[in-house]
Amino acid sequence: MKPLWEGREVYAYAFGLYNLFYTHTLIKKFSDLHRDYLVIVDGLNYDLKLIINRVELQLYKLYYADGSASMGIQVLLEEIGVPYNLVQSTIDMNKARPPEQLTINPNGWIPVLVGDEAIYEAAAITIYLCDKYPSAKLAPKASEATRGLFLQTLVYFSNSIQNAFQLNYYPDRFAETEESHTNVMLRGIRRLRETWKIIDNQIGDNHWILGDKFSAADIYLFMLTTWLKDSRDHPSIIEFPNVARIANKVKLRPATQKVYK
Numbered sequence: 005m006k007p008l009w010e011g012r013e014v015y016a017y018a019f020g021l022y023n024l025f026y027t028h029t030l031i032k033k034f035s036d037l038h039r040d041y042l043v044i045v046d047g048l049n050y051d052l053k054l055i056i057n058r059v060e061l062q063l064y065k066l067y068y069a070d071g072s073a074s075m076g077i078q079v080l081l082e083e084i085g086v087p088y089n090l091v092q093s094t095i096d097m098n099k100a101r102p103p104e105q106l107t108i109n110p111n112g113w114i115p116v117l118v119g120d121e122a123i124y125e126a127a128a129i130t131i132y133l134c135d136k137y138p139s140a141k142l143a144p145k146a147s148e149a150t151r152g153l154f155l156q157t158l159v160y161f162s163n164s165i166q167n168a169f170q171l172n173y174y175p176d177r178f179a180e181t182e183e184s185h186t187n188v189m190l191r192g193i194r195r196l197r198e199t200w201k202i203i204d205n206q207i208g209d210n211h212w213i214l215g216d217k218f219s220a221a222d223i224y225l226f227m228l229t230t231w232l233k234d235s236r237d238h239p240s241i242i243e244f245p246n247v248a249r250i251a252n253k254v255k256l257r258p259a260t261q262k263v264y265k
């Protein structure tokens with residue numbers, strides 16, 4: 005019988021439960037009639053449907069929309085190599101969010117990640133995943149010298165750079181009257197310039213944000229650069245050459261290419 009899938013794909017699906025499937029695994033069609041499949045590992049037979057049911061219970065769920073901060077978390081999940089399901093959400097103010105998302109995050113924002121725990125806030129999810137999968141080496145350990153810089157940069161991204169974007173994208177959250185919106189949006193543009201410059205200076209000649217080691221903070225940086233839009237009169241990324249250098253390298257990584265097609 006011809007194998008349908010082999011090796012890595014099976015492993016990806018069965019991650020966390022059946023690591024032994026990484027090698028010597030074949031999946032064969034068991035019966036056309038019942039659409040059942042048999043997984044054969046070292047001569048032992050397993051029912052694929054049962055495996056899939058159990059694995060799906062363990063998959064991460066990422067509430068997601070194109071162009072949003074959830075894409076950075078998706079790149080991180082890809083880098084780590086854990087399987088996940090995307091749950092389509094929206095950033096459109098006129099569209100409803102999935103009810104489960106709102107139960108977890110009543111703000112209505114994404115990303116929201118559901119795993120052993122359900123959490124929101126992109127920086128928190130980033131730290132959570134990096135700590136949970138230390139072998140992916142995407143963050144310094146608590147005892148390492150660059151841990152402080154890692155945390156500082158993520159929090160700065162979240163509450164200063166993202167905040168500057170929000171001034172420009174969502175002025176109604178910062179001013180009561182409509183006539184003030186243009187003013188808030190303009191301040192947002194200036195704030196973007198101020199905050200990105202701080203990060204550009206912080207990076208200096210470093211290869212990556214933390215120096216020589218790539219980390220999840222670089223992924224976060226890349227995600228944020230995708231929100232800089234000429235059409236909104238945002239500063240161009242070329243004003244921040246050190247940021248641009250890192251963003252260009254992150255963009256070439258297979259995980260990023262997969263998510264930002």
Ligand SMILES: N[C@@H](CCC(=O)N[C@@H](CS)C(=O)NCC(=O)O)C(=O)O
Pocket residue numbers: 071072073074094095096097111112113114115124125126127162166
């Ligand atoms: N501080 C939050 C902000 C998340 C956020 O602003 N998400 C945007 C998309 S990038 C969103 O969901 N916008 C829709 C809305 O604000 O209702 C985080 O970092 O996760």
